[in-house]
């Protein structure tokens with residue numbers, strides 16, 4: 554019987570991010586295009602008979618009880634009533650709090666992977682609903698398809714986007730998502746658009762409503778955006794700190810990433826339409 558799985562947890566980019574209003578609970582309504590990319594963390598999940606959820610690796614700065622993979626595993630255990638446990642090993646590549654959704658994706662891979670390992674038989678819809686209780690960015694990674702999203706990011710429609718090579722720069726500062734959403738100067742009244750219109754417009758019309766506020770508060774992000782914009786149109790992902798630009802060929806992307814060194818860490822990643830997690834599990 555299968556007792557160990559090693560699975561990818563891919564990152565995402567917000568190719569477009571509009572803030573269209575605020576819910577009664579203070580959370581902001583968004584319209585966004587989430588694109589999955591091939592930059593990944595790796596998770597190894599090993600089933601155990603004693604019911605214990607054990608973290609074999611620590612995430613710096615995150616208490617084990619707060620770690621999203623431990624929380625996801627415990628939530629799935631509770632929801633299913635299984636007597637099984639798991640040892641969870643996380644090989645972290647994705648920058649934390651960078652707007653590429655690493656923690657959310659780790660949690661999604663835990664839910665989808667343990668569902669297979671423990672043979673629970675939950676559907677992806679059921680797992681996405683569980684994931685939403687831990688974070689708004691988790692459902693897209695559970696479903697595993699590049700998507701148009703509304704609500705707080707949980708109402709998903711799968712779409713197919715171009716699959717360029719992205720240069721992603723993390724300017725080495727950490728952005729507080731909460732502070733961005735609390736800023737009085739944040740654009741929070743963008744007129745809602747249809748998905749068809751967003752897709753028709755194409756990348757040249759896509760923007761991120763958080764960008765102006767984030768650039769004002771974090772000069773390093775403004776500088777990275779200005780520098781990258783000399784090579785190709787550049788955007789912030791999520792509430793930052795990462796910025797990205799799309800290139801048609803890998804060679805150009807690698808040359809730009811190499812030259813980006815003085816602005817922070819830089820990666821090259823390919824845009825995807827389906828998640829490598831779902832490719833690996835055949836689901």
Ligand SMILES: C[C@@](CO)(OP(=O)(O)O)[C@H](O)COP(=O)(O)OP(=O)(O)OC[C@H]1O[C@@H](n2ccc(N)nc2=O)[C@H](O)[C@@H]1O
Pocket residue numbers: 567579580581582583651652653654688689690705706730731732734790791792793
């Ligand atoms: C805006 C996005 C787009 O992908 O940014 P990134 O986190 O990826 O950068 C996400 O949806 C972010 O979701 P997530 O990262 O789960 O946000 P949380 O940590 O729950 O939010 C921190 C705080 O930001 C505010 N917040 C967050 C999301 C939202 N739609 N409206 C809000 O007003 C709330 O005050 C919340 O307490």
Ligand SMILES: Nc1ncnc2c1ncn2[C@@H]1O[C@H](COP(=O)(O)OP(=O)(O)O)[C@@H](O)[C@H]1O
Pocket residue numbers: 612614615619620621622648649650651652653654655656657658659791793
């Ligand atoms: N397994 C995990 N990996 C990364 N961050 C985690 C994890 N568990 C909890 N966190 C917390 O979640 C925060 C946001 O993580 P992350 O998803 O990487 O950022 P973002 O939502 O900006 O892309 C981190 O700063 C950290 O405090």
